[in-house]
Each structure stands twice: as C-alpha cells, then as structure tokens.
Amino acid sequence: MQATRGAWSPWRAVVAFGTVSLAADMVYEGMRSIAGPFLGSLGASALVVGVVTGAGEAIALVLRLVTGPWADHSRNHWRLTVIGYAMTAVCVPLLAVAPFVGAAGVAVASVLILLERTGKAVRSPSKSALLARMAVQTGRGRGFAVHKALDQVGAFAGPLLVAGALAVTGVYWPGFLLLAVPGAVSMLLLAQLRRRVPSVAEPDPEDTSAPTPVAWRTWRGLRTSVLGSDLPRAFHLFALSAALTTAGLMTFGVISYRFVDTGLVTIAAAPLVYALAMGVEAVAALVTGDLFDRWGPHVLLGVPFLVAVVPVAALADQLWLVLVGVMVWGAATGIQDSTVKAYVASLVAPGRRATAYGIFAAVQGLGALAGGAVAGALVTHHLTLLATLLGLLQVVAFALLWATLRTASRPTV
Numbered sequence: 001m002q003a004t005r006g007a008w009s010p011w012r013a014v015v016a017f018g019t020v021s022l023a024a025d026m027v028y029e030g031m032r033s034i035a036g037p038f039l040g041s042l043g044a045s046a047l048v049v050g051v052v053t054g055a056g057e058a059i060a061l062v063l064r065l066v067t068g069p070w071a072d073h074s075r076n077h078w079r080l081t082v083i084g085y086a087m088t089a090v091c092v093p094l095l096a097v098a099p100f101v102g103a104a105g106v107a108v109a110s111v112l113i114l115l116e117r118t119g120k121a122v123r124s125p126s127k128s129a130l131l132a133r134m135a136v137q138t139g140r141g142r143g144f145a146v147h148k149a150l151d152q153v154g155a156f157a158g159p160l161l162v163a164g165a166l167a168v169t170g171v172y173w174p175g176f177l178l179l180a181v182p183g184a185v186s187m188l189l190l191a192q193l194r195r196r197v198p199s200v201a202e203p204d205p206e207d208t209s210a211p212t213p214v215a216w217r218t219w220r221g222l223r224t225s226v227l228g229s230d231l232p233r234a235f236h237l238f239a240l241s242a243a244l245t246t247a248g249l250m251t252f253g254v255i256s257y258r259f260v261d262t263g264l265v266t267i268a269a270a271p272l273v274y275a276l277a278m279g280v281e282a283v284a285a286l287v288t289g290d291l292f293d294r295w296g297p298h299v300l301l302g303v304p305f306l307v308a309v310v311p312v313a314a315l316a317d318q319l320w321l322v323l324v325g326v327m328v329w330g331a332a333t334g335i336q337d338s339t340v341k342a343y344v345a346s347l348v349a350p351g352r353r354a355t356a357y358g359i360f361a362a363v364q365g366l367g368a369l370a371g372g373a374v375a376g377a378l379v380t381h382h383l384t385l386l387a388t389l390l391g392l393l394q395v396v397a398f399a400l401l402w403a404t405l406r407t408a409s410r411p412t413v
Helices: 010-032 035-041 046-062 064-074 077-100 102-134 140-169 173-178 180-196 219-227 233-249 252-261 270-295 297-314 319-337 339-347 350-378 383-407
Strands: none
Touching (some): 010 077, 010 140, 035 102, 046 064, 046 350, 064 077, 064 102, 077 102, 077 173, 077 180, 102 140, 102 339, 102 350, 140 173, 140 270, 140 319, 173 180, 233 297, 233 319, 233 339, 233 350, 233 383, 252 270, 252 297, 252 319, 270 297, 270 319, 270 339, 297 319, 297 383, 319 339
16 A cells, blocks of 8 residues: 555654554553453452453463464554454443343453453554554654553543443443443544555565565474564563563552552552552653663663562552552553563564564563462562562573673664
8 A cells, every 4th residue: 555645744643553542541441440340240250350351361462473473474464453453442342231131241241351352462463563663763762652651641541431430320331331432532543544654564664675475384484473483583582581571570460469458558549559650651651762762772771670679669568668669660561561662673674573572472471470470479478589589580681681782783673
C-alpha cells in the first residue's frame, strides 16, 4: 500500500497510536482490576480465579512466539493489530452478560477473559513493529516513551471508571458495559491510523537488504521462525537480561498481598496505590525515552539497580517505605515496557522485529512466572532470603546487559 494523500506526520502517528492504546488500556485494565472479585461473585473458587487469570497472562505472553513470526512471515502487521484490538473491544463488554446466564456464568466469563488475553498476544508484536517504524524520525526512545505514557493514562483511568460504576450501582456488569465506549473509540481511531500511516509491508528506509522469507515447513525453518535462531546474539543476551529484571520485579499482586496482609494498606485503598505506580510508570517512560535518544542504551544499566530496591522497600513494614518501593516498581516497569522495546528495535533488522518482540515477550513472561512463584513462596516468612535471591539475579542481569552493549557495539540499524 502506498502512503495516502494527507498521510500523518511521524509525531502525529505516534500520538494517535498511543491514543489507541490509551482507549484499549481503559478497556482491559478496567477489566483486569476487578477480574478476580468478578469471577468470585459468579461462584468461582480461588483456585479457578488463579487458574483463569494465570492462564490469561501466560497466553498473552507465550502465544507471541507464534504471532510474532506469523506477522513477519505474512506481512499482515496491520491486520493482526486490528484483530487483536477488536478482540479486546468486544470481549470485555460482553462480560456484562455473564451474571445473567446462571450456572454458565463462570465458564462464559472465563472464556471471554482468555479470548481478550489472546487478542493481546495477537496484536502486540505487530503493534510494536509498526510503532518502531513510525518512531524512526521522532527518535525511538521518545516515540516508545510517549506511546507508553498515553498507554498508562488508560491504565489509570480504566480502573477508576469501573470503580465509579461499581460504587454507584453496587454490581459489576454496568462497568463492563461502560468500557464498550473506549473500546469503540480505539477501533475508530485505529481505522483512521491504518489509512494515514504506511504499512511496514512497504520497503523500509532502514533496510539495507530485503529480508529472506522464513520457511515454516522444516524443523530448521520453524526453529528460526519461532525461536529466532537467526537473530543477533546481542538480542538473545538482552532478552535474558530483561527476563531476570522482570523476575526481580515480581508482580503487583504479590506486593499488594503483602501490604494488605500486614494491615499497612486497606483493601479499598489498594487500587489507589496501583494508580500511583501507573503514574510513576508513565513519567519514567518519558524521561528514560528521552535519555535513550540522547545518550544511547547505556541508560538501561540503571534498571537492575532499581529492581534490586523493589523487594527491600515494597515488602517492608513501614508504609512510607512501601510507597517508595511501589514508585520504584512503577519506574522500573515503565522502562521495561518502553525504552527496553526501543532498544530491541535497534538490535534487530526491520523485517524480523515482530518475531523479535514475540520472543522477547515470551522470555520476559517466563521470567515473570519464575519471579512470581519465588516471591509467592517466600514473601510471608522469608523476606531476607527473597531480597537476597532477587538481588543476585540483578547482578547477573547487569552482567548480561553489559555483555549486550559490548556485543552490539555497532547497531543493526
């Protein structure tokens, strides 16, 4: 497809894409903020809630091993992006039906939640590849940072919208219906963006040579497609480093469990603490994105140090220290979700970026799973051991990141 008349400027495209994510984040973060209690209200046990939400996060990350190579192989980045966002925009409002189908409510809600997370897996590698293309002229660090900051506005607003609806009505389903509005906005804006911004299927100005299509019919071709065996060594080192920092961040679920269990924060106030983290996450993305474009990827060397602080502070017995830890957690998470992705685009050729983003997310997902399991096992009675183990992981993460920077002394693009 050739660029249409009236094509948007790079910055307008980046901001528009960020606004799409803002609206979509209102939808799925609004849902995620009450998914557990909602399933419980339908009669689900704690085990069912854990299995459904855990499986959803696994699907959202691990399935990208398939959807990333699929995007690069088919060159259907826009189509997969649209399908993925549509699955979120449709599935979340449909959760309003679950309370009215009797005993089938838990099954209906569970399927819709899993389908929404599948939509996240379908769109994310393609979306990141498209954004990397759009942000060439804006500076990738700034482009990904602005996108992330807008994304976080939605992550902040969605749970507040649902909480307001719940406070007014006393039931869950009206909040899900309200989320249909930002869902529709995200799809309308995405349709405009698709018309106004060139596809990555066009010849990329960064490409020095045309990428060779990857064969799927042989084991070697499948290994190359799904595991990225042809991607640069620096990329794989960086992915492993990011997995270790992600493991060190644990999850907000573990952090919130700890501060509610110790009585430092009430259950009603827990979403406000989460909102604080989301605000810090947006600011950290903007600041480090700008620094990345000015100084290069060496700014990422500070991430393991931030992560090492999180278990020491966020799991403490003093409220002020917990809040500091939550803000550090938000800052590190913001960098992981924005500036880190900008560096991935610098390590991998344009024609393989969706594959790289899929692999990167899957490796991070494994890190999150391991970190969450370790934190869950140790957070109640073995805090010192937990902080020590996560700190050691950050030493290894720093070493791998340093090796990445040395290996990638000359960026791919």
